[in-house]
Amino acid sequence: MQHISNVWPWYVAGPLIGLFVPALLLTGNKLLGISSNLRHVCSAGLPGRVDFFRYDWRRTGGWNLAFASGILVGGAVAGHFLGAGSHISPAAEQSLRALGIRDFTGLVPRELFHWGALATWQGVVMIVGGGFFVGFGTAYAGGCTSGHAISGLADLQLPSLIAVIGFFAGGLIATWLLIPRLLGG
Amino acid sequence: MRQSTNDERQPRSPLVPYFGLGLLFGVVLTKAEVISWFRIQEMFRFQSFHMFGIIGSAILVAAIGLQVIKRRGLCAIDGTPITVPPKSIGSGTRYWLGGIIFGLGWGLVGACPGPLFALLGSGVWIFAVVLASALAGTWTYGALRPRLPH
Numbered sequence: 001m002q003h004i005s006n007v008w009p010w011y012v013a014g015p016l017i018g019l020f021v022p023a024l025l026l027t028g029n030k031l032l033g034i035s036s037n038l039r040h041v042c043s044a045g046l047p048g049r050v051d052f053f054r055y056d057w058r059r060t061g062g063w064n065l066a067f068a069s070g071i072l073v074g075g076a077v078a079g080h081f082l083g084a085g086s087h088i089s090p091a092a093e094q095s096l097r098a099l100g101i102r103d104f105t106g107l108v109p110r111e112l113f114h115w116g117a118l119a120t121w122q123g124v125v126m127i128v129g130g131g132f133f134v135g136f137g138t139a140y141a142g143g144c145t146s147g148h149a150i151s152g153l154a155d156l157q158l159p160s161l162i163a164v165i166g167f168f169a170g171g172l173i174a175t176w177l178l179i180p181r182l183l184g185g
Numbered sequence: 186m187r188q189s190t191n192d193e194r195q196p197r198s199p200l201v202p203y204f205g206l207g208l209l210f211g212v213v214l215t216k217a218e219v220i221s222w223f224r225i226q227e228m229f230r231f232q233s234f235h236m237f238g239i240i241g242s243a244i245l246v247a248a249i250g251l252q253v254i255k256r257r258g259l260c261a262i263d264g265t266p267i268t269v270p271p272k273s274i275g276s277g278t279r280y281w282l283g284g285i286i287f288g289l290g291w292g293l294v295g296a297c298p299g300p301l302f303a304l305l306g307s308g309v310w311i312f313a314v315v316l317a318s319a320l321a322g323t324w325t326y327g328a329l330r331p332r333l334p335h
Contacts, residue, residue, distance in 0.1 A: 007216065007217065007218055008213070008216040008217045009217075009235075010217070010234065010235050010236075010237075010238030010239045010242065011238065011242060012217075013213050013216070013217030013219070013239050014217075014238055014239040014240070014241065014242030014243045014245075014246070015242050015243070015245075015246040016213050017210070017213055017214075017217075017219075017239065017243040017246075018242065018243035018244065018245065018246025018247040018248075018249075018250065019246055019247075019250065020206065020210055020247075021246075021247035021250055021251065022247070022250030022251065022253070022254055023206060024203075024206065025250075025251075025254055025261065025267045025269075026254070026259065026261055026262060026267070027202050027203070027206065027261065027262060028202075028203075028261050028262065028263060028265075029261045029263075029265050029266075029267050029268065030203070031269060032247075034297075034298040034299040034302075035297075035298040035323075037298065038298065038319055038320055038322075038323040039323055039327070041320055042320060042323055042324045042327060046324065048328075050324075050327040050328050050330075051327075051330075051331075052326070052327035052328075052330050053324075053327050062200060063200060063203045064203070066200035066201075066203040066204040066207065067203045067204070067206060067207035067210070068207060068299075068302050069204055069207060069302075070203065070204040070205060070206060070207020070208040070209075070210065070211060071207045071208070071210055071211035071214070071299055071302040071303050071306070072207075072211065072302040072303065072305055072306035073204075073207075073208050073211065073306055074207060074208040074209060074210060074211020074212040074213075074214070074215065074303060074306065075211045075212075075214070075215050075220065075302065075303030075304060075305065075306030075307040076211075076306035076307060076308070077208065077211070077212055077306075078211065078212045078215035078216050078303075078307065079215060079306065079307030079308060080307075080308075082212070082215075082216060084215050084216070084218075084220075084307050085218070085221075086218055086221040086222075086223040086224060087218065088221075088223045088224060088226075088227045088232070088233065089227060089232050089233040091230075091232040091233075092223065092226060092227035092230060092232040092233060093223075095226075095230055095232065096223065096226060104223065106309070107218075107220055107221045107222065107223075107304060107307060107309055108221070108222040108223075108295060108304070108309055108311075108312075109222060109223070112222075113222070113309070113311045113312075114311060115311060117311075118314065125293070126293050126294065127294065127311065127314050127315055127318070128314065128315075128318045129290075129293065129318075130289075130290045130292075130293030130294035130315065130318070131290065131294055131314065131315035131316065131317070131318025131319045131321075131322065132290070132318045132319065132321055132322040132325075133286050133287065133289045133290025133293065133322060134287055134290035134291060134294060134296075134297065134298065134301070134315070134318075134319045134322065135290075135318065135319030135320055135321060135322025135323040135324075135325075135326070136283075136286055136287075136290075136322035136323065136325055136326045137283050137284065137285070137286030137287025137288070137289070137290055137322070138283070138287045138297075138298060138319075138323070139283070139322070139323040139326035139327065140279055140282065140283030140286060140287075140326050140333065141279060141280055141282075141283030141284045141286075141287055142272065142279060142280075142283070144287060144297045144298045144299075145240070145291070145297040145298075145299070146297070146298070146299055148284075149240060149244070150240070150243050150244055150247055151247065151269075152272065153244045153248075154244050154245075154247035154248040154250075154251055155248075155251055155269050155271075156248075157271060157272050158274060159272040159273070159274050159277070159280045160272065160280075162274075162277055162280040162281050162284065163280040163281070163283065163284040164284065165281070165284065166280060166281045166282070166283065166284020166285040166287070166288055167284050167285075167287055167288040167291060168229075168288060169284070169285050169288055170284065170285040170286060170287060170288020170289040170290075170291065170292060171225070171228075171229045171288040171289070171291050171292040172229055172288075172292070173285075173288070173289060173292070174229070174288065174289045174290075174291070174292025174293050175226060175229035175230060175292045176229075178289070178292070178293065179226075179292070179293070
C-alpha cells in the first residue's frame with residue numbers, strides 16, 4: 001500500500017499515460033485529446049448561432065465526455081482513497097516561498113485559489129483569466145497537452161510541435177513575468 | 186442509451202469503456218501529481234525532472250504504440266481500421282498563437298484541461314470557476330473564429 005499512497009514516479013506515470021494513446025485507438029479509433037470536451041460542452045449547452053458549435057456533439061464527443069467524466073471520478077478516487085498532495089523539490093519550494101507562498105500541503109496553493117481571491121484583481125486574473133486562456137488557447141490551437149504534446153508529437157506532427165513550443169513559451173511568460181507581479185514579489 | 190441502427194453512418198460506441206479508461210487516467214494524473222499547481226510551477230522553473238520525465242516518456246510510449254498499430258495495420262475492437270488524421274498546418278498561426286495563449290493559462294492556473302476535471306473530482310471546488318472560465322474562453326474562440334488568422 002505504501003507504493004500506492006506515495007507519489008508515483010515519472011517512469012511509472014509517464015509510460016502509463018502514453019499507453020492511453022494506443023488503448024483509445026484500439027478501443028474505438030479515438031485519439032487522446034481532452035480539450036475537445038470544452039467544445040463539446042459548449043455545443044451541448046449553448047451552441048447559439050456559432051458554426052464552431054453546430055455539430056452532432058453526441059456522436060463526435062460522446063466518448064470523450066465519458067472519458068472526461070472518468071477523469072473527474074478518477075481524481076475523486078485518488079484524492080479520497082489513495083492520497084493526493086504535492087511533493088515538489090526543495091529548490092521549487094524555496095522559489096515559491098520567496099513569492100510569499102507558505103502552504104504546500106494541497107494540490108494548489110490555498111492562499112491563491114480560494115473563493116475570497118475572486119474579490120481581488122490578482123485572483124480574478126489568475127483564476128478567471130487563467131481559465132479563460134486555457135479554454136481560448138486550446139480551442140484556437142486545436143489541442144492541449146494531451147492532444148498536441150502527447151498524441152501529436154507521438155505521431156510526429158509538425159503543427160503539434162509548433163503548438164507545444166507555444167505552450168511552453170506561454171507557461172514561461174506566466175511563471176517568470178506574470179505570477180511574480182501578481183503576487184507582488 | 187439509444188440503440189444504434191444499421192443505416193446510421195457511424196454506430197454510437199458504448200461509453201462505459203471510455204469512462205473506465207478516463208477513471209484510470211484521472212488516477213494516474215492525480216497520483217503522479219500532474220494536477221498539482223506546484224508541480225507545474227516546478228516544471229516551468231526547471232527545478233525538477235519529474236514533469237519532463239512524465240511528458241517525455243508518455244510521448245515515447247505513445248509513439249511506440251502508434252508505430253506498432255500502423256506497421257501491423259491493426260484494427261480497433263469494433264473492426265474499423267485505425268487511422269490518425271494528419272493536422273493541416275495552414276499558416277501555422279493558430280498553433281503558435283493559440284499555443285502561447287493556452288500556455289499563459291496553463292502557467293497561471295497550473296492545470297491543463299485533463300487536470301481541470303481531476304482537480305474538481307478531488308474536491309478543489311474553486312476549479313469550477315476555472316472550468317467555467319475555460320468554457321467561456323472556448324465559446325469566445327468559437328464566436329471570433331471567422332475573424333482570427335489560422
